[in-house]
Every structure is written in structure tokens, then in C-alpha cells.
Amino acid sequence: MPLTLRAVDIIAKKRDGLELSTAEIEFFVQGYTDGRIPDYQAAAWCMAVLLRGMSAREVTDLTFAMARSGKVLDLREVAEWVMDKHSTGGVGDKTTLVVAPLVASAGVPVGKMSGRGLGYSGGTIDKLESIPGYQVGLSHAQFIRQLREHGIVVAAQSAELAPADGKFYALRDVTATVESIPLIASSIMSKKIAAGATGIVLDVKVGRGAFMKTLEAARELAQLMITIGEAAGRRMAAVLADMDQPLGQAVGNALEVHEAIRVLQGEGPSDVRDHCLTIGALMLVLAGRVAQLEEGRALLTRHLESGAAWRKFVAWITAQGGDAAVLEHPEQLPRAALVEVMPAPRAGYVAALDAQVIGQASVVLGAGREQKGDPIDPAVGIMLHKKVGDAVERGEPLLTLYANREERLAAAREMLRAAWRWSDTPPSPVPHIYEIIPAALRS
Amino acid sequence: MPLTLRAVDIIAKKRDGLELSTAEIEFFVQGYTDGRIPDYQAAAWCMAVLLRGMSAREVTDLTFAMARSGKVLDLREVAEWVMDKHSTGGVGDKTTLVVAPLVASAGVPVGKMSGRGLGYSGGTIDKLESIPGYQVGLSHAQFIRQLREHGIVVAAQSAELAPADGKFYALRDVTATVESIPLIASSIMSKKIAAGATGIVLDVKVGRGAFMKTLEAARELAQLMITIGEAAGRRMAAVLADMDQPLGQAVGNALEVHEAIRVLQGEGPSDVRDHCLTIGALMLVLAGRVAQLEEGRALLTRHLESGAAWRKFVAWITAQGGDAAVLEHPEQLPRAALVEVMPAPRAGYVAALDAQVIGQASVVLGAGREQKGDPIDPAVGIMLHKKVGDAVERGEPLLTLYANREERLAAAREMLRAAWRWSDTPPSPVPHIYEIIPAALRS
Numbered sequence: 001m002p003l004t005l006r007a008v009d010i011i012a013k014k015r016d017g018l019e020l021s022t023a024e025i026e027f028f029v030q031g032y033t034d035g036r037i038p039d040y041q042a043a044a045w046c047m048a049v050l051l052r053g054m055s056a057r058e059v060t061d062l063t064f065a066m067a068r069s070g071k072v073l074d075l076r077e078v079a080e081w082v083m084d085k086h087s088t089g090g091v092g093d094k095t096t097l098v099v100a101p102l103v104a105s106a107g108v109p110v111g112k113m114s115g116r117g118l119g120y121s122g123g124t125i126d127k128l129e130s131i132p133g134y135q136v137g138l139s140h141a142q143f144i145r146q147l148r149e150h151g152i153v154v155a156a157q158s159a160e161l162a163p164a165d166g167k168f169y170a171l172r173d174v175t176a177t178v179e180s181i182p183l184i185a186s187s188i189m190s191k192k193i194a195a196g197a198t199g200i201v202l203d204v205k206v207g208r209g210a211f212m213k214t215l216e217a218a219r220e221l222a223q224l225m226i227t228i229g230e231a232a233g234r235r236m237a238a239v240l241a242d243m244d245q246p247l248g249q250a251v252g253n254a255l256e257v258h259e260a261i262r263v264l265q266g267e268g269p270s271d272v273r274d275h276c277l278t279i280g281a282l283m284l285v286l287a288g289r290v291a292q293l294e295e296g297r298a299l300l301t302r303h304l305e306s307g308a309a310w311r312k313f314v315a316w317i318t319a320q321g322g323d324a325a326v327l328e329h330p331e332q333l334p335r336a337a338l339v340e341v342m343p344a345p346r347a348g349y350v351a352a353l354d355a356q357v358i359g360q361a362s363v364v365l366g367a368g369r370e371q372k373g374d375p376i377d378p379a380v381g382i383m384l385h386k387k388v389g390d391a392v393e394r395g396e397p398l399l400t401l402y403a404n405r406e407e408r409l410a411a412a413r414e415m416l417r418a419a420w421r422w423s424d425t426p427p428s429p430v431p432h433i434y435e436i437i438p439a440a441l442r443s
Numbered sequence: 444m445p446l447t448l449r450a451v452d453i454i455a456k457k458r459d460g461l462e463l464s465t466a467e468i469e470f471f472v473q474g475y476t477d478g479r480i481p482d483y484q485a486a487a488w489c490m491a492v493l494l495r496g497m498s499a500r501e502v503t504d505l506t507f508a509m510a511r512s513g514k515v516l517d518l519r520e521v522a523e524w525v526m527d528k529h530s531t532g533g534v535g536d537k538t539t540l541v542v543a544p545l546v547a548s549a550g551v552p553v554g555k556m557s558g559r560g561l562g563y564s565g566g567t568i569d570k571l572e573s574i575p576g577y578q579v580g581l582s583h584a585q586f587i588r589q590l591r592e593h594g595i596v597v598a599a600q601s602a603e604l605a606p607a608d609g610k611f612y613a614l615r616d617v618t619a620t621v622e623s624i625p626l627i628a629s630s631i632m633s634k635k636i637a638a639g640a641t642g643i644v645l646d647v648k649v650g651r652g653a654f655m656k657t658l659e660a661a662r663e664l665a666q667l668m669i670t671i672g673e674a675a676g677r678r679m680a681a682v683l684a685d686m687d688q689p690l691g692q693a694v695g696n697a698l699e700v701h702e703a704i705r706v707l708q709g710e711g712p713s714d715v716r717d718h719c720l721t722i723g724a725l726m727l728v729l730a731g732r733v734a735q736l737e738e739g740r741a742l743l744t745r746h747l748e749s750g751a752a753w754r755k756f757v758a759w760i761t762a763q764g765g766d767a768a769v770l771e772h773p774e775q776l777p778r779a780a781l782v783e784v785m786p787a788p789r790a791g792y793v794a795a796l797d798a799q800v801i802g803q804a805s806v807v808l809g810a811g812r813e814q815k816g817d818p819i820d821p822a823v824g825i826m827l828h829k830k831v832g833d834a835v836e837r838g839e840p841l842l843t844l845y846a847n848r849e850e851r852l853a854a855a856r857e858m859l860r861a862a863w864r865w866s867d868t869p870p871s872p873v874p875h876i877y878e879i880i881p882a883a884l885r886s
Contacts, residue, residue, distance in 0.1 A: 012619035015493065039483035044618035047490035050458065175487035176455035 029065035066190035069164035073196030084197030089121035092246030097260035120359025130378035199286035207244035209355020252381015334379035336402035472508035509633035512607035516639030527640030532564035535689030540703035563802025573821035642729035650687035652798020695824015777822035779845035
């Protein structure tokens with residue numbers, strides 16, 4: 001081993017498929033973060049990692065090095081078990097809006113930092129910002145104070161946490177090195193570890209509208225993130241959830257807030273409710289609040305039905321500056337000027353409803369962004385009236401488009417025609433949740 | 444296919460092992476050369492090419508795009524068949540110094556641009572600069588004028604030719620993407636094509652002191668370069684030559700010039716003479732001057748023995764400003780102050796003589812450079828008195844070191860002990876030339 005580490009030797013070692021040492025990974029991450037290693041060396045290294053892979057030990061080292069590149073919060077000063085969750089990104093995924101107050105209403109603190117949407121995947125922070133007054137930018141002191149006082153806080157990802165990840169991610173985005181399970185796992189987990197929660201439930205989406213297109217890839221990513229989290233002393237669980245079709249009916253920021261409100265009020269689409277009960281129950285299990293998944297689901301069901309979850313939601317949003325009157329009167333959320341129903345072109349059963357196409361159409365409407373920093377329109381989006389397996393008569397409403405610009409409405413309408421697949425017979429039902437990891441948590 | 448090409452999509456396509464189109468390769472090379480595509484995207488692309496490979500068609504497109512990134516000379520204005528040669532780099536490789544005047548003495552014009560040495564591989568331009576007065580920097584007009592008037596010119600690689608290659612090469616050097624046969628082949632051939640010769644003999648070295656460590660890799664590189672050259676309308680041939688041990692006895696700039704002078708005067712080591720006769724004869728075959736390799740060797744042997752090659756050498760060096768008196772009195776070449784003989788530590792047969800170690804020791808003495816731009820000392824180097832297969836008595840001179848600094852002499856002496864391997868019985872002879880491509884040229 002050379003006396004002095006050199007970036008080019010570390011790149012060559014990974015290029016040749018060899019395992020990097022802890023010292024080599026730390027040298028590379030620190031060097032890139034502080035600018036001693038230039039972008040072009042990091043880009044070559046990322047491509048070598050993507051094509052050659054990394055052992056679980058290397059990915060863990062990479063994650064820890066990125067987590068340590070900035071401030072690392074320790075939420076144990078608030079409670080021994082503070083819960084977080086992470087979704088790998090989907091369409092219509094409003095889970096955090098429901099799960100965070102639901103779990104907090106059961107006395108388990110939830111401290112979470114979230115991201116903004118990019119491409120066809122929505123972002124929790126964008127959704128929360130469609131509530132007038134809601135503050136996403138909290139200092140670390142504000143974050144911890146609110147967590148202590150209300151047992152719940154959801155803020156935008158702080159730039160002070162895992163700055164190495166921010167730098168690597170921006171580079172990967174322009175060098176075609178995003179699609180690497182080791183790099184994805186370390187990116188997610190470095191932020192989660194730096195954000196300080198002691199229990200983390202991973203909501204790994206799989207299917208057309210997800211980054212992971214196969215169950216195998218989703219399982220590999222989930223297992224790897226669990227390994228990393230446990231190496232960092234976190235309690236970990238993961239759900240592999242379907243994202244062939246969107247979750248629930250609403251796609252678009254204010255529309256999704258409205259749907260989350262309905263679920264918290266004991267209504268709303270059953271798939272959203274069911275998904276949130278499972279994710280929430282796993283958080284209760286990790287926190288030691290309940291022993292079993294089903295016990296957790298039953299407890300949280302009672303909190304939905306008693307109004308406890310709803311009251312916690314109102315308290316949370318109010319504490320972060322949101323206008324509680326809007327929550328009680330969701331018709332006051334931003335509303336689109338143009339509303340158009342798309343009728344079914346034929347009778348039959350919905351065989352598939354492509355979440356990626358729905359997501360892309362919502363971006364065209366203005367609900368998401370093509371490029372980081374693009375403005376978004378909180379009012380626009382899509383409401384799905386039919387989902388996979390539903391029987392439809394010709395001319396029945398399939399979906400409703402909400403738009404503020406005619407040309408965007410027209411473009412989205414065109415795209416959405418390609419989202420539906422039809423069948424003359426009822427399709428066999430598909431599970432919404434494929435797997436829970438570890439398996440022992442399943443029942 | 445997208446309406447607008449984007450660098451990130453081209454990187455992703457190669458990352459996924461797909462074949463890039465001609466338009467995509469041209470877009471990438473042009474974009475990188477003019478600065479629209481940044482270093483980090485080019486670095487990720489180079490790593491993807493290294494790990495995923497390229498088809499011969501892609502490599503040809505890449506070569507042509509790099510050749511067209513700058514000025515392209517056309518030497519057909521001087522003669523239909525102007526010859527060039529290229530060595531992939533070795534230790535003690537003074538072939539150009541002998542072959543260029545040898546071939547020119549037979550009436551076949553030789554127009555060549557050469558590089559400087561880097562690492563343990565020497566460079567023809569450094570060797571020529573050890574002749575007082577020799578001018579390596581010629582304008583294109585001067586290059587063509589001398590070729591027309593003297594039938595021979597050897598100048599430093601012009602920065603105006605294949606600037607894309609210069610930019611890619613500097614990037615590959617710091618991103619561990621040098622060791623890629625498609626990238627090596629396109630780098631070499633883009634400069635050769637831009638330099639305008641119509642026939643090119645490739646001297647592909649294989650073994651310890653060569654970039655290509657195996658015959659298979661050397662053959663692949665040679666075949667690929669021949670394919671590219673023929674696609675550009677060039678006549679091509681290649682020699683796969685041994686570089687397990689250095690070529691000849693002299694390693695070091697002035698020492699190698701002296702050895703070349705001895706060969707041109709009909710003396711010198713037989714391996715250098717034989718290698719130069721083969722390379723030169725292939726150039727005569729490509730130029731149509733002779734029909735067969737053996738006919739070419741016989742003709743060139745006569746030119747060595749008649750003094751015609753020597754006279755052409757003196758005329759060439761003089762035309763480029765070199766001091767002809769030094770050629771006649773090579774003891775006037777730069778001489779080292781410290782001369783030390785290394786005796787054999789034992790009796791036996793030389794089983795191996797590691798060209799890479801010899802080359803590295805010559806760099807330590809000051810004959811080569813660790814980094815581009817480092818100064819070199821023309822006087823220093825190594826003379827090998829024993830080569831593989833030679834019988835040696837204990838205490839007999841193995842080699843002589845020529846140095847100008849005591850501490851460098853001491854360091855080189857230590858290194859050189861590791862260069863020799865011994866046998867108690869005569870080792871089986873190894874061929875100096877493994878293959879000639881195409882096979883039809885062999886006899």
C-alpha cells in the first residue's frame with residue numbers, strides 16, 4: 001500500500017473490481033467534499049462503482065463517510081426511539097403526511113427531514129408547502145424543540161447534513177451514475193443517519209412508477225439499507241410496496257394533501273389507508289411501543305377512528321406555521337382554474353395504470369419539476385377515479401385533470417391516453433405490499 | 444432517438460453496454476473539445492468505455508472524430524506513399540532513429556511526428572534533442588518542405604493536430620482510464636491519421652516493459668489500429684515485438700543516439716539491427732518499393748552496409764539543425780560525470796532482464812520523467828552488457844550506470860539488483876518478433 005493515498009489509484013482499484021479499504025473510501029469522500037479531489041475523478045469513480053459494484057462493507061463505509069462529512073444530529077436527547085421513514089419515491093405517495101401524525105398520536109416521536117420532488121416522483125416538502133404558511137426550513141434547534149414539544153416535526157433536508165451526498169448526487173445526476181444500488185443506498189442512508197432518528201422504516205417502491213423496476217432490485221436495495229442502518233445502531237425495517245400504479249387517487253400537491261386529510265379523518269382510498277397503517281405499525285414495533293405488526297395496525301386504526309391522529313396532524317401543521325383553517329376547509333387549498341374529466345374510451349377492466357406516465361403527465365401539468373429549482377404549481381394534478389381491477393363502462397369518468405394552462409392541459413391529456421391498459425376479464429389481483437423485511441415483523 | 448443529443452444520455456447508453464452511433468460519438472468528441480461537455484462527463488464516459496468496450500466501428504468513429512478535431516495534414520502533396528511508424532512504447536527503443544533514415548535512403552519518404560517520454564517509456568523527441576542543435580518544433584510548412592527536400596522529417600507532435608486526443612489523454616491520465624484498448628487505439632491512430640502519412644507500420648511492444656503485458660492484448664490492439672487505419676485509407680502493418688527485456692544495450696537519450704549511430708554504421712547490437720530491418724522492410728512493402736519482406740530486408744541491409752543509410756541520417760539531422768560533427772564524433776554527445784560498472788553477483792545464465800525495472804531505474808537516474816514537463820538529463824542512463832540467454836561469470840560486468848548525481852546513482856543501483864533473474868542452464872531462446880500482421884507480409 002502506498003504511503004500516500006492518491007485518488008487515481010483508488011479509482012483504478014475500483015475499476016479493476018477490487019474492494020476498497022475504509023481508509024481509501026474516507027480519503028475519497030473527504031477529498032471530494034473539501035475540493036481536493038476534482039469532479040472528474042469523482043465521476044470516473046462513480047462510474048467504476050456503478051459498473052463494478054461494492055461490498056456491503058464498502059457501502060457502509062461510504063455511507064458513514066458521507067454522513068460524517070457534515071453535522072450529525074443525535075435525537076436521543078429527545079427520546080430513545082425517534083422514528084423516521086423514507087420512501088424511495090413514487091407517484092401519489094402522500095404516506096408521510098398521514099403516517100407522521102398517526103405514529104406521533106400513539107406517543108412515538110417522529111422526526112423527519114424530507115426532500116423535494118424531481119422528475120415524476122413527488123416530494124413531501126412540496127406537498128406540505130401547498131398548505132399556506134407551513135414552514136419547511138427549520139434550524140436544527142427549531143427541529144429539536146418542535147420534536148420535544150409536539151413529538152412530530154417534518155422539515156426540509158438541511159444542507160448542513162451529509163454535504164458530501166449533496167455534492168455526489170449533483171454529479172451523479174449529470175454523469176449517468178444515478179442507477180447504482182450501492183450509490184443509492186449510501187445516498188439515502190447517509191442523510192437518514194445524519195438526521196439522527198434511531199428507528200427508520202424504508203418504503204421501497206417497485207414497479208413502473210418506481211426507480212426500482214423489479215422486486216429483486218428493490219429487495220437488494222432494502223436489504224443493503226437495513227445492513228447499513230443496523231451497522232449505525234439504528235433499528236430498521238422495510239416494506240417493498242407496489243408502484244406499478246399510483247398510490248391512492250390523488251397525484252399533485254394540494255390534491256394529495258386533501259387526500260391525506262381524508263385518510264386522517266377515517267375516509268380516503270383504502271390502499272393509502274392500508275399502506276399507512278402498515279408503515280406506521282412497523283414504526284411502533286421498532287420503537288417498542290407494540291410487539292407485533294397487527295397489534296400496531298389495530299392501535300393505529302383506533303387512533304384514526306377516534307380522531308387522535310387528525311388532532312395530532314392539526315397540531316403539527318399549526319406548530320410549523322400552517323393555516324389550520326385550511327385543514328378544516330380543504331376547499332381553501334390552492335385550486336386549479338381548469339378542470340376536465342377524461343371518460344373511458346371503452347368498457348372493460350383496468351388491467352394496468354402506468355404510474356410513470358401519470359407522474360410524467362402531472363409534471364407536464366406543473367405539479368413536478370423537470371430540473372432542480374423549477375417552480376411548481378401546488379394546485380394542479382390528477383384525480384384517478386378508476387384503478388387496476390376496477391370495472392368501467394364506456395364513457396364513465398376515468399380521471400379528472402386539474403390545470404392552470406390550456407396548453408399544459410392538452411399535452412397532459414395526450415400523454416394520459418397511453419397510461420391505461422384494458423382487459424375484458426377481471427385481472428388477477430396484485431398485492432399492494434410484496435414483502436416486509438425482516439420477515440419476522442410480518443405478522 | 445431524442446431530437447437533441449445530450450451528453451448524459453450518451454454516457455448512460457455506453458454505461459448500459461450499447462453501441463453508440465456515429466452522430467453520438469461525434470457530438471461527444473466535439474462537445475468535449477470545445478468545452479461544452481465538461482471534464483466530469485468525459486471522465487464518466489471514459490470509464491464506461493473502459494469497462495464496457497467499443498465495437499471496431501465505434502472506435503473508428505471515435506478516432507476520426509478526434510483526428511478531425513484539429514488540422515489534418517495531407518502528405519500526398521509530397522508523394523503518394525509517405526511512411527510513418529509508431530511504437531507503443533518501450534525501454535531502449537531507438538528504432539525510429541535508425542529506421543527513418545534507413546527507409547528514406549531507399550527512396551521512400553518518411554514523415555513522422557513523435558512524442559516525448561513519460562514514465563519508464565522513452566520518447567524519440569527526447570533522444571533527438573540530445574543532439575546539439577536539433578530542432579523538434581517545426582511548423583506544418585517546414586515539416587512538408589523538409590519532407591519534400593530530404594524525403595525525411597521527424598518533428599514533435601503538433602498541438603494543432605488532434606487536440607481532442609490531447610484533452611482526452613490528459614483526463615484519462617488522472618482518472619485511471621488509460622488502460623483501455625479502444626481508447627489507446629483511437630488515441631494513437633487519431634494522431635497518426637491527422638499527421639498525414641499514407642502508410643503506417645505499428646511496432647506493438649509486449650511484455651514486462653510494455654504497456655501490453657500479453658500477446659493477446661497486443662494482438663487485439665494491433666488488429667484494431669490496422670482496422671482503423673485501413674478505414675482511413677491508409678496502408679497498415681504491425682509487428683508484435685518483445686519488450687520483456689530492453690531493445691539493444693543502451694537505455695538513456697544520448698546513449699541511445701550513440702547506439703543508433705553504431706547500427707547505422709553497420710555495427711551495434713544485432714537485435715536492434717534486426718528489428719529495424721523488419722520494421723523498415725515493412726515500410727518498403729507498404730510503399731510498394733518491394734514486393735516481399737525479405738526483399739526489403741535485403742535491400743535495407745545493402746543500404747546499411749554501403750553507408751547510404753548513414754549518409755541519409757547525417758543529411759536529415761543536419762537539415763533539422765543538428766550538429767553533424769557530433770554524429771561523426773559521438774563522444775561529443777552529452778556525457779555523464781559518474782560511471783559505475785555493476786558486476787554479476789553470481790555465475791550462470793541470464794534468464795530474464797526486466798525492462799520495466801531497467802526503465803524505472805533510468806528515470807531515477809534522470810533519463811526520463813515522472814510527470815509531464817519534468818526536465819530530463821540527456822547524458823545519463825544504462826548500458827547493458829549482458830542480455831537474456833548470455834552466459835556470465837561471477838564478477839563480470841553486467842551493466843554500466845551513467846549518472847550525474849550520487850544519490851540518484853545509489854537509488855538506481857538498488858533498483859537494478861531486482862532486474863535480473865538467473866538460471867544454471869541456458870534458457871530456451873525467446874523470439875524477438877512474435878508476429879507480423881497481416882500474416883501475408885511475413886515472408
